[in-house]
Amino acid sequence: MAGRKNIIIYGSVGALVLGLVIALVFFVKKSSDKDSEMKGMVAQMTYEKSQLQQEYEDFAKSTDGLQFKTTNDSLAHQIVKQKQRIQSLMEELKTVRVTDVQKINQLKQELATVRKVLRQYVIMVDSLNHQNQVLTAENQEVKQKFNQASQHVEQLSKEKSSLEEKVTRAARLDxxxxxxxxxxxxxxxxxxxxxxxxxxxxxxxxxxxxxxxxxxxxxxxxxxxxxxxxxxxxxxxxxxxxxxxxxxxxxxxxxxxxxxxxxxxxxxxxxxxxxxxxxxxxxxxxxxxxxxxxxxx
CATH class of the missing domain: 2.60.40.10 (Immunoglobulins)
Incomplete structure (x- = not known):
């Protein structure tokens, strides 16, 4: 009886130890998987943050001098405000932790919004510049016609003066x-x-x-x-x-x-x-x- 009892006890202890070993192995594996997953996520967010920073910098460069391409003071002021907003967002992005997924996504949306606004401003600047070119061309044409008319009037005036001078000379006593x-x-x-x-x-x-x-x-x-x-x-x-x-x-x-x-x-x-x-x-x-x-x- 004692031997059988010992067998039962040893068997129970062995089963418990085996269970603990299995549980420890599972926990270690799960922890390792989670750590790998975290490292992968950090690497991905680091890449996305880097890409977002590059997008901000590229967009900022592409809009350099845009405000000087228009003579509309109000539009130029709005462009400057948006460029200042881009600079502010770039500074904010530098301080964001790569694990702050929510903030990075928010900054992505901010960039998309600013980019959309500035694209509208680019269209407006191009449109205004085109209108100015058309008006300038029309103004040049009007000036040319005016100069031609002035030259014609001046020529007629000279011819009239010459004729009057001839008539005066002809009518002068001698x-x-x-x-x-x-x-x-x-x-x-x-x-x-x-x-x-x-x-x-x-x-x-x-x-x-x-x-x-x-x-x-x-x-x-x-x-x-x-x-x-x-x-x-x-x-x-x-x-x-x-x-x-x-x-x-x-x-x-x-x-x-x-x-x-x-x-x-x-x-x-x-x-x-x-x-x-x-x-x-x-x-x-x-x-x-x-x-x-x-x-x-």
Missing amino acids: VKSLSVETLTDRNKKTDKVNKTTTIKINFTIAKNVTAAPGNKHVYARIMTPDNGVLARSQGDVFPFENRQIQFSCKKTIEYQGEDLSDVLYWKVNELLFPGSYRVDLFADGNLIGQASFRLAK
């Missing part, structure tokens, strides 16, 4: 003949300075059917050897080339477009000097003739 006689007090010709009492200016205005008929003021300007002007008064002036100049004598004639001869006289009341004198004849604000004479001692 002297057919101009001569000067110096006379004594007995109306005899002389070239002696001390005997000259009268300067007689003979002129003939040529026929010109283009000139406007009517009264014409003819002015004679006698220039002395020292480039002075023989004049009675400082107030004896007439308009010429946008200024007032002195005249020696004047006459009003009635011109009808045909040859017209007449005479102007200058009575000498001043001391004359020997030398060369010149007579300039004016009408309608134009110099129409010149003649010269000499007085000797």
Whole structure:
């Protein structure tokens, strides 16, 4: 009986030991499997974190300078805000543990959202730039047409001015003949300075059917050897080339477009000097003739 009892006891102990060994082996195997699974998950999350960081960096580089490609201040401001958001998320990703699966997935979603927003901004920038190019091209075309029109108007203006100048020249009075006689007090010709009492200016205005008929003021300007002007008064002036100049004598004639001869006289009341004198004849604000004479001692 005692032997049988011992056998039973040993058998029970053996079975218990075997059970413990089996349980220990199973626990060790399960623990090893779990450790391997954990290492695999850590490796996978480390890779995913690394990939996510690279995606952030690549996306950040791809959007560099995007805000400078638009002249729309509001859009440029929004682009800057999104780029700042990317930078903030990149800094946050660096501090996340690889085992924090939830946070890494959240950052993935954040990147997808920011990327979607910035893609919309890229489309808007491209659209605005295209519109600007179209408007610039249209503006260039308008400027070109305006310049062409301006050049045409300028050419017409020049042609008009040229035509008006030709008409004005054609209508201007001209002297057919101009001569000067110096006379004594007995109306005899002389070239002696001390005997000259009268300067007689003979002129003939040529026929010109283009000139406007009517009264014409003819002015004679006698220039002395020292480039002075023989004049009675400082107030004896007439308009010429946008200024007032002195005249020696004047006459009003009635011109009808045909040859017209007449005479102007200058009575000498001043001391004359020997030398060369010149007579300039004016009408309608134009110099129409010149003649010269000499007085000797």
